[in-house]
Amino acid sequence: PVSILLNVPLSDMCGISCSYKSAGYCNKRLLQRGPDFQSSIKICEGEISLSAFILNVQGNCPQPCYKEGVYLIYNGQYLSNFHDSHESDTQLVLDKLVNDGPIQTMSNFKGPHAIVAYFEKENEIWFWRDYFGRRSLLITKHCQGFVLSSVGDLSFGQWIEVPSQAIYCFKVNEGKLVYYQYNQAMFVDNSKFLELFKNPESSSRFLKVPISDLNKTLELKEFPIESIITKFLALLSSSVSIRAKCCLQKLQISPSLLKMIEERHCHCTSDNTCPFHNLDTDLQGTGSLIGVLYSGGIDCTLIAYLLHQCIPPEESIDLLTVAFGHYETTPDRISAKASLADLRRSCPGRKFNLVMVDVSLVELQVLRERHIRDLVYPHNTVLDDSIGCALWFAARGIGIVETVEGSEGSLTYSTARVVFSGLGADELLGGYSRHRGAWENTGMPGLTEELERDINRISERNLGRDNRVVGDHGRDYFTPYLDTDFVSYVNSLPLSCKMKFELPRGHGEKWILRRVAEEVGLTSSSVLPKRAIQFGSKIAKLEGRKEKGKDVCKRLLS
Numbered sequence: 001p002v003s004i005l006l007n008v009p010l011s012d013m014c015g016i017s018c019s020y021k022s023a024g025y026c027n028k029r030l031l032q033r034g035p036d037f038q039s040s041i042k043i044c045e046g047e048i049s050l051s052a053f054i055l056n057v058q059g060n061c062p063q064p065c066y067k068e069g070v071y072l073i074y075n076g077q078y079l080s081n082f083h084d085s086h087e088s089d090t091q092l093v094l095d096k097l098v099n100d101g102p103i104q105t106m107s108n109f110k111g112p113h114a115i116v117a118y119f120e121k122e123n124e125i126w127f128w129r130d131y132f133g134r135r136s137l138l139i140t141k142h143c144q145g146f147v148l149s150s151v152g153d154l155s156f157g158q159w160i161e162v163p164s165q166a167i168y169c170f171k172v173n174e175g176k177l178v179y180y181q182y183n184q185a186m187f188v189d190n191s192k193f194l195e196l197f198k199n200p201e202s203s204s205r206f207l208k209v210p211i212s213d214l215n216k217t218l219e220l221k222e223f224p225i226e227s228i229i230t231k232f233l234a235l236l237s238s239s240v241s242i243r244a245k246c247c248l249q250k251l252q253i254s255p256s257l258l259k260m261i262e263e264r265h266c267h268c269t270s271d272n273t274c275p276f277h278n279l280d281t282d283l284q285g286t287g288s289l290i291g292v293l294y295s296g297g298i299d300c301t302l303i304a305y306l307l308h309q310c311i312p313p314e315e316s317i318d319l320l321t322v323a324f325g326h327y328e329t330t331p332d333r334i335s336a337k338a339s340l341a342d343l344r345r346s347c348p349g350r351k352f353n354l355v356m357v358d359v360s361l362v363e364l365q366v367l368r369e370r371h372i373r374d375l376v377y378p379h380n381t382v383l384d385d386s387i388g389c390a391l392w393f394a395a396r397g398i399g400i401v402e403t404v405e406g407s408e409g410s411l412t413y414s415t416a417r418v419v420f421s422g423l424g425a426d427e428l429l430g431g432y433s434r435h436r437g438a439w440e441n442t443g444m445p446g447l448t449e450e451l452e453r454d455i456n457r458i459s460e461r462n463l464g465r466d467n468r469v470v471g472d473h474g475r476d477y478f479t480p481y482l483d484t485d486f487v488s489y490v491n492s493l494p495l496s497c498k499m500k501f502e503l504p505r506g507h508g509e510k511w512i513l514r515r516v517a518e519e520v521g522l523t524s525s526s527v528l529p530k531r532a533i534q535f536g537s538k539i540a541k542l543e544g545r546k547e548k549g550k551d552v553c554k555r556l557l558s
Contacts, residue, residue: 014063014150015053015471016073016137018116020125020170021145025051029151029374033471037062043071044172047145048118048125065090068098069120075135075150076113079242102126103180106167107208110484114162116148125170131182131210132482133164133459136467138378141196151468152377159378163190164459167207176200182207188460212488214455216448217495225515228497231489233516239483240303240420241310244290283413286353286401291318291416291475293394294354295536296335298510298517299422299431301343301525303480307420308347316351318414322394324539327358332536339525340402346521355414357399361542364389373556375468380556383549386534387462388469395419395470395477419470423462424481427454428490429510430499431530436509439501447495455487505529 015033017025031038034053041064042049052063052073064073078089096105097117106115112134116127127148129137136150140157152159162168165188166179177197183206194200290311292304307317319340323330333356340354368389376388397414426432430439430451438446463479470477480486490498493512500508506529507514517526534540534549547553 014075016063016075016114016116017049017051017147017149018073018118018125018127019049019142019145019147020172021047022049022142022147025049025142025147025149025156027151027153027156029153029468029472030149032474033150034474039064041071043118043120044123047172050116050118063090065094067094070094070097071118071120072097073116074113076109076115076130077111077243078109078113079111102128102169103167103205103207107210110210112479114150123172125172126168127162127170128167129162129164129459129464131164131459131484132479133161133463134467134477134479134482136464136471137162138464139193139196146196150471151375154374154377160192160196161378161460161464163188163193166190170197178203180205180207182209188457210484210488211455212491214448214452214491215494216444225497228493229512229515229519232512233519235483235486235489236302236480236516237306237309239480239486240306243418243420243478243480244307244311283398283411285413285415286316286318286355288316288318288353288414288416289418290315291320291355291397291414291419293391293419293421294319294321294336295332295531295533296321296337296339296525297422297528297531297536298513298522298525299425299481300420301339301522302513302517302520303420303422304343304352305346305520305522306480308343308350313349316353318353318355318397318416320355320357320394320397320399320414320416320419322357322359322390322533322537324359324364324390324537324542325361326538327356330536330538331531332533335525335528335531335536337402339522339528342522342524351403353412353414354402355397355399355412356402357393357397359393359539364393364539364542367392368555371472372469375472376465376556379465380552381549382547382551382553383534384465385553385556386539386549387532388465390533390537390539391466391469392472395473395475397473397475416475418476418478420478420480421466422481423466423479424458424487425510425513426530427451427458428481428487428498429513430495430501431510433530435499436501436505444495447501455491458482 015030017030019025030053037054039062040049040051050064050071050073054063064071072094074090074093078092106128109130112130114129114135114137118125129135137148138152138159139146139148139162140159142157166181169178177200180203290307292300294300304317321332321336323333327333340352343352372389372392376384401409401412403409435447435450438450467477498512500511506527509530514526
């Protein structure tokens, strides 16, 4: 086993569920999120059931955990004010809840998390997700009560995502929900969620928004661009580094993870749904602990470069790139190889494994119906289908690996315990074509409105779905561009240093990110235009359907 010791508390990757006045809830999706350790308890005279499913139990704090009248199930990373005395940040969070209460604990959180906590004395169930919704938490009404879970099962009820822009307290004695909003209007529609409860009440106490407001000024006056680039890079480096160190401390390649990958490979090859079904070979693992969801674009390439800067030199990094149909001619496969050459020049001595995940039409159709659609649910659009399927196959990490330039090996699986993503950069830095369109059509007012809308609604659109899809492989999922300190700094910058739409496509979007990439030697990726994963991987064209992204996808419902 691979082991690295670093002086930070360990984070937990798991599936959690809480049932109130309902049969205890468990499905195979929860087990796959946490195959190493499972535990359930019943409390409150059997009315409440808490369950946790953990991958590679870390530290000395299995879940559900209890201290001084507080029960906790938790999936996330604390990332704030580490204390050497805590081997696990689950124990740290439990201590915070006991000493400070739920609202104060939540206000100090910087990392991604989903929490359910029962306070025995008050007879209250508190639950919430972080502001960006980086960890999944679903809810459904069942029997006389409700169920909260990291993943849902359509046969069990109609699930919805817990809105991330509030913290919720269910008072068991009164059968009443009280919710605490951030000190601004809710950006997502929470009406369906509130309908699950009788006479829900909004508290007059408001929460502090954890990020700065968007700076709507255009001109750059106070600081030279060189200073801004330096701080931008330092904060992003810190965001990557703290996440990498958290997942590397005492981390071992999990035997349960390897077993699950091997079983999935055998399962898909046995019925000819995998393009490699005719290969009579044993899968070999990469030996890496960290992976990157990799298209070759500027967002993920810079993340890979920063990982090189902060992890030990002997550790390899898996770059997971997915393609559908004509694999070698897909835009993402071409750009992945071009940007990998940049990485190898800029990061001498580092072993990068380009894991080329190739997906056939048959494999896509079979595994979507059999497996993936349950994870994408309750999202149900054509766009959700394309992105969810592409992420699931990429995160599975089974493909042909290129370890040195131009040298392709045999079929391999990624052993990465965590995968990093470049998600968030487009929302923050004007990376989408609709941002350029807003600037061209309505000028700065339209652009700022579009940027605000994107960052405020990112939890509703993307992150819960992505966490369910990636976590299904027993891997944790990190989005360093959405670190709250980094987001606050980027929001404070004037628009003119983040994007310059007077420049052509591939140059004006995410302008500051392209400057940073140039500074560190990533010249090829710094001029690549934005391509969404559904187009770069060619999944959107594989089935030959003419659909709009917002249309309801019948393939996810049938």
